[in-house]
Amino acid sequence: MKKHIIALAALATLSVGAAGQASASSVHTVESGETLWSISQEANVSVEELQTLNGLNSTRIYPSQKLKVEDKMEVHVVVKGDTLFEIAKNNNLSVDELKNKNGISSDIIRPGEKLVVEGSKTASANSSTNNVTRKAVASATNEMTVSATAYTAYCEGCSGVTASGIDLRSNPDKKVIAVDPTIIPLGTRVWVEGYGEAIAGDTGSSIKGKRIDVFMENEQDALNWGRKTVTIKVLD
Template identity: 50%
Template structure:
């Protein structure tokens, strides 16, 4: 019986270390003041349960500046076609001159929780699915007059959220 128990413990340790290694290179998110697991799960198209499992959390309590694993490396590594570092800004469906309908026909006013990025179609073709660091999984569904080269514009349902995003450099993974 002891031999079986020791073998079981050894296999658990090996599995556990392998799991930590693969998750260590998974996408991460730096918790901001006001965040909660539910909001983060929506950003990364996952469940609160997955976030708790990946981060060994026993409760829903998280803290500002805490780094959370927000995706499985196994899933994303199979899908990543290419990766870019891009300049990023944010927009809403209610800006001056906006009608709320993207170049690909997504009505952002009727679908405010849709994750959409505006891209230069010469760099990322319209309709492409991707992962934007700090934003989550999104579709390249729009263009913009200022979106040229390695620049994206991420959609948010409110002006406040768009302003909070501001301007930043992000990694963008193009998925198969």
């Protein structure tokens, strides 16, 4: 967990129309309090893609900075009753083309989900390579047994902001785990036995190899968790 609040980012603005279509802004002025991680969630890209798109070597971005969020594209916001077939047909795509644009393999979609229907989700050749690498690592570690400990956002010397920019003190109900990024890339969704679905959003000097640290809102819950061996599953 970072000891100084450094990463500030801009949230991609999506304007939703009556037909559930949205146009992603290509450039946004950085506003205080936002993070690369929150941008990646809203813009449907990875943190690595945002860094590549903007030529960033770290998560350090500042208020008033112009941040390119995504190449211009059209996004369909899924509503109840939508199917991939209907969305693809309405946008002159095949179902396979729609899946490929969004990097999905399942036919299951949920209300509120954003699907790219025009333009490329991948920002550049480099970000595409990063995304493929990320998926390959996740696939290779789809299910594993790890040693799990727990931590809080109020440890001595901690800022409460994770390595990927999540403010845990402002979001105490968020499910976050600290991981070794060479085993589970930051931004990956995982399911943890006894904890539930979480985001791999933090790192730690002692979190190496097949070991994780699960975030708990209060110290007593972290102490009650202790150290245990659990099964985790990589969801994406």
